[in-house]
Amino acid sequence: MSNEHYLNNPLIHKNRQQHAHTSEWIRQFDCRDLRPLIICRGPIRKEAMDVFVEMGINDFGILLSEKDSIVYQDALAPELRAIKDPNHIHRVPDYTGTNKEEREQRIAQIISIAHTNGYNSIFAGYGFMAEDEAMVAAMEKAGLNFIGPCSKTVHDAGLKDEAKRTALRVGVSVTPGIDNGTALTLLKKYPTIQALKDLVAKQALPLDESLLDQTDISLEDKADLVLQASYDKGIDLYTVDELSETLTEAVMRMYAEYPSNRVRLKAISGGGGKGQRILAAPSAYEGDEASRIEQAAKKTPELIREILNEVKATGVGDNKNVLVELNIETTRHQEIQVIGNGEWSMTLGGRDCSLQMHEQKLLEVSVTVESLQAAIEEAKQQGRATEQRVLEQDLKTLVAMEDEAARFGEAVGLDSVSTFECIVDRDKHFFMEMNTRIQVEHRVTELCYALKFANPENPNDYFIVESLVEAMVLLAAHGSKLPKPERILRHNDSVEARLNATNNALQPSAGGVIEYWSDAIEGEIRDDQGISLHNPDTDVFIKYTLAGAYDSNIALLLTVGETRLDTYERMAETLRRTTIRGKDLATNLSFHNGLVNWFIGNNINARPTTRFIVPYLTLVGEVKALADNIDLDAAWHLLADHVTAGAEGAAKTALSECLALKQTLLTRPLAALLSDPHALSGWLSIHSDCVGPVGDTLVWNENPVELLAETYEFLNMGYRPGQAAASMIWSHDNELLQEAKQFYEDLDDRLACEDWIELCSVLDEDCAPEASGLSEELWAAVRSTHYGYQAGMDLLLILPKLGLLADFCALAVNEDLTIHIPERLLDADHQAKMAKVLAPPPAAKADEILAASGGMFYGRESPEHALYVEPGSHFEAGDPLYIVEVMKMFNKVYAPFAGTVDEVLVDKDGVIIRKGQPLFKITPDEKIEIETPEQKQARQRAKTAELMQSLL
Structure with missing residues (x-):
């Protein structure tokens, strides 16, 4: 990037006054020779395009998926309008394919597009392929500069089992569990070194057998070497049933040691909420201890298959490893932003992502040393001693996590931007995984800190970078030459609300059309990939359909402040004044408004866990x-x-x-x-x-x-x-x-x-x-x-x-900043009931079951399994009926009552269904009473009279 472009770059406008002349040292970081192909979607695609232009990189192209989650009805997408040459827009069926074979085809197609059109680099954002080791390695082999961590870093840090082993090696605290279920499964069949050697020879695996004789490699690690060779060759050495048996045994051992905890199953290639399931604790079942453990572990094989289906790791030769981890019940999900050039590694503060549901983040809040210090001082001045102690511990935890994150980054040779994810339990923290990509919530960090790169020989010769995407480009082009920067404070606090296409119960709601969106207000930072722009020719709002092929995100809304309260109040003002409406459109805008005001009304320094949102929603359901x-x-x-x-x-x-x-x-x-x-x-x-x-x-x-x-x-x-x-x-x-x-x-x-x-x-x-x-x-x-x-x-x-x-105030922040959750709000049956109050299912006749949401229909667990129900099948309340894949997630739908299937109205798997569509004709076991309008009105008037009598 040239000095000229730095000086005209709004991301680093501070340099304009600091450098009135061209610096030779700065000129060496010119990035204009990069010709990137952008292979991601959503707000990050538009952000990358803007940053590239600001850096003087104008010769770039984009990959456009036919399944893109935002469909532009009446005009070109804003991204397409920005590209003047239509030859720089390349269309593919989707970004990643549905299985290993299709992924390989897509990778080859992307490489071909890049070579044919003269692109020399690839930007994958935070999409599916951003941390796909095979893709990154293929790009590197093809001579393309991948704007992100290299394939070695992706392997060592991105695969959850490898990352956990690296963390243990460099002294990073990890969650109890096992990370080598596939190796243990293989060793059940081939328990000795000789047996492994015989297997390598028999299958002609691409592995140097001398490695199996090395005494400094454990037997389990040797099994992993054999497995890796099998993946390279594209064959299976174990079945899913065999893996499930091993993991079930591991789950039972963990339950025996931690009978009150749930257990998390996590695919090594999952992320963003995909490929994870949680098993209930034995204490949720009846019987003696052995019986409870057996019942709790019984669902492991079923959940393993769900996980592998969701991450599309069911093909021959796919790595099907699934981690078994203790689920820390008072978990706060925090992550540290890490950046490195392969030699140095440093951190840029943290983010609290505990406000999430089904592993999907909703509201993300910055965690900085400066903000915590200010909060500690305020608590001290106001005499809130307990709160002060908690905040002081949080500061210690943040410093420790940042130190571990930097060490881990150096251990894996991090040469770009990544995220070190942890779970925090009061004064303890555990490393979960490293996401070797920029994340959706990266703006939360870059709004708090900038990077100052200074000439080692002249500290007054420097430039400042405020964009992590820009930093990624610099690292990809000039990583080895970049000195370790100094982090510069921009704002003490920032917060991001993910505006998603979901209903009032936060269930995905695809297919709606955005027909109007109010303009951003002062102080609002909106990343919406240009949806809220008007047609430049007519000044009319462009209509957009939320197709929902990939995920439910519509936009990211951010605010900043010098205190967390200031930041939350600005977010509340943004949400209050935002209007978005359309046909069949459901968003979580109002949810965010309620949630942000809940924290303002209680305590913005509260420490919610990842279990907070569902009880909170349940309380809102009670009020409704x-x-x-x-x-x-x-x-x-x-x-x-x-x-x-x-x-x-x-x-x-x-x-x-x-x-x-x-x-x-x-x-x-x-x-x-x-x-x-x-x-x-x-x-x-x-x-x-x-x-x-x-x-x-x-x-x-x-x-x-x-x-x-x-x-x-x-x-x-x-x-x-x-x-x-x-x-x-x-x-x-x-x-x-x-x-x-x-x-x-x-x-x-x-x-x-x-x-x-x-x-x-x-x-x-x-x-x-x-x-x-x-x-x-x-x-x-x-x-x-x-x-x-x-x-x-x-x-x-x-x-x-x-x-x-509703006893609304019973959900309250304690003196120690934990949140008191009434027991009733933790009851699973009550939670499900209140979810239906918030988002009532479509009105159905007594003899049919309707689709609860739109999406892709599957009538069975996996292609090799039998259908859940067929004509003549009898089902009980709570039995699975079908799976709907909507906005990246597989959702199993259970029967609300008992009955018999008379007719299945969806003829095959993989069919797109719409919300309210009849799926099954049924005969219920018991007559279903449906309230008439007259009965509803009479009920409301009686309840209203009772309420008003208590008030007047």
């Missing part, structure tokens, strides 16, 4: 179940009758007219909150102290007029002239609300009360306070106006009452 019982129209009329009771004649008429003026002012925001459980969760979190109990009733701790105004803003329904009335407070309601707010502002100035409770006490008096200077007549008018503005406001009490009924 209560909200679903509310008939808001009936509630309003009950309140109106209560307010006007006792009034007569003109007074009653006037009071009724006053209430009529307020009906839409009050009911519209309540309707919005009651219909959006995640927004309601956020509201309850930040308004948990808005009421207090007095006997059996609730009284306001703050002025409900102010609370109503805040609620409109919280819902992004504040008055904005020129906007559609449906999306904001109506003008006449806004006038009334603003008049009420001004009245209380003037009253506060005149009476100078400390709080709302004192103000109400003063207004209850017949005489005005002497200091107010108000006449008796004016005081009477003030009191009358006050009662008029407050009339009907108690309808808002429905919201905190629902929180109390």
Whole structure:
């Protein structure tokens, strides 16, 4: 990269003032001779293109998959618009293929495309192929410069079994378990060195037999050498059944040592949530200890097959190794960003990725030394000694993980950007794996730290890099010449929310069309691969279909700040003001809004574990179940009758007219909150102290007029002239609300009360306070106006009452920053029930089962297995019926009740199904009662009357 491009690069704009002339030392890092082929998708593809242009690299191409998760309906993709030469756009069926043979074909195809079109380097981003050792090695062999870790690093660090052995060798703490199940399986069949030699000879394996005679290599490692030779030749030396037997035995041994823990099964080639399953602890079963262990381990073979299917490692000659690890039950998932040039290795702080579900990250938060030091000082000043101790331990843990990550990076010869992943359990931490690729959440790190590369002979001659993609390019082009940089603080904190195509229960929801997306606001950093751009020719928003072939991610939303609270509040503001809508579109935007506000309302320094999200969702489901019982129209009329009771004649008429003026002012925001459980969760979190109990009733701790105004803003329904009335407070309601707010502002100035409770006490008096200077007549008018503005406001009490009924505040942050999770929220059956409340299944007839989501249908465990059900099959509640592959994950769907299959309506595996599509005609064992609309309305009115009676 030339000095000129550095100086004009917005990523490193600080250099503009620091270098007014061309530096010969900087000029040597020119990268314009790179001609990269981008073989990934999503936001990272657009980011790479932007960075390349900023670096002066203009001769690049992209690989475009026919299954890309974002389909552009009415216009070219933004990435395609940026490429002026259509010959630089290359189409392939998909990025990786469905099995080993197709992967090899795709690798050969990519190499051919690169050679034919004059590309000399490959950028794979964080896609499927970014850490595929075979692909990286093939690229290197073909003379292509891979912009990422080399194949040796990918092998030593990227394969989870190899990485674990390396970690042990260099003194890195690892999770208890086994990493050599395939070697142990082979040694059951060939238990001696001679037996292994005979096997090598018989199969003509490409292995130097003298290695098997070396005394410094263990028998298990020698078995691994034989296995590697078999993979190279493309043959199997063990069956999946044999491997499953070995791993089942390992699981049982682990259960015997840790009977209260679950066990994690993890494919060595998995990642991003793929290829992992968790076995329940023996304590979840009945019987004596031996019986419980046997029951818990019984599902191992089934889960092994699911894992191998998911990572597409079922082919002949595929490495089918699966790790067996102790599942640390209080896990916090943290990762350290590592960068190296093959000689030096350094870290760039950490990220807390504990807020995840089904191994899929949702909200990722930076963890930096500077942020923790600031939080420690704040806790110290405010006298929160326990919190201070926890934060001090977190700081020690972060420093230790960064030290281990740097050592591990040097041990594997890291020559690019990678991520060192750990699990943290209070004061202990364990290395999990290294992802030898840039990760989705890399922006969280680069927004906190930049890299300062200085001339070793002249410290004043330097350049600064703020982009990790840019750093990867520099390392690929000039790695050996790059001196070890200094990390420079940009911001103490950053946070990233992954905007995904999921429903309210966070289940994948493909197939929707984005028809509108509001513009990014000030302070929002949005990585959306250009989806929210308007058509440059018409200024009309371009429609996008979420095909869901690869994963559910739509965009990444980020904010930064000098404290974590500042960062979270900016994220809350971003989420509050973001609007995205479309046809059949479901996203987790509202979920993020609720979650971020939960932490703001509780403690942003809280230490959630990876088990937090499901109980949190369950609580939100409980709130929604209560909200679903509310008939808001009936509630309003009950309140109106209560307010006007006792009034007569003109007074009653006037009071009724006053209430009529307020009906839409009050009911519209309540309707919005009651219909959006995640927004309601956020509201309850930040308004948990808005009421207090007095006997059996609730009284306001703050002025409900102010609370109503805040609620409109919280819902992004504040008055904005020129906007559609449906999306904001109506003008006449806004006038009334603003008049009420001004009245209380003037009253506060005149009476100078400390709080709302004192103000109400003063207004209850017949005489005005002497200091107010108000006449008796004016005081009477003030009191009358006050009662008029407050009339009907108690309808808002429905919201905190629902929180109390759901015991919403029981999910709380403890003094030591752990989170107290009520037992009911951990019950698996209750969790599943509340998931259905959040995302009700499609309405079905009593004689059919509908698809719970769109995706690809499979009627069996794997191609060699029998169908789960066929015509005439009887199934019990909880039996598997089918598998749907949607957005990268295999989801097994279980029967909600017992019955008999009369007809299977999907004729073969691999068929795309849509949500709500009939899949099976069935005869249930018991008659299914379906609530009629009339019954639903009667239920809601009865529940509403019961609720309002408790409030009035």
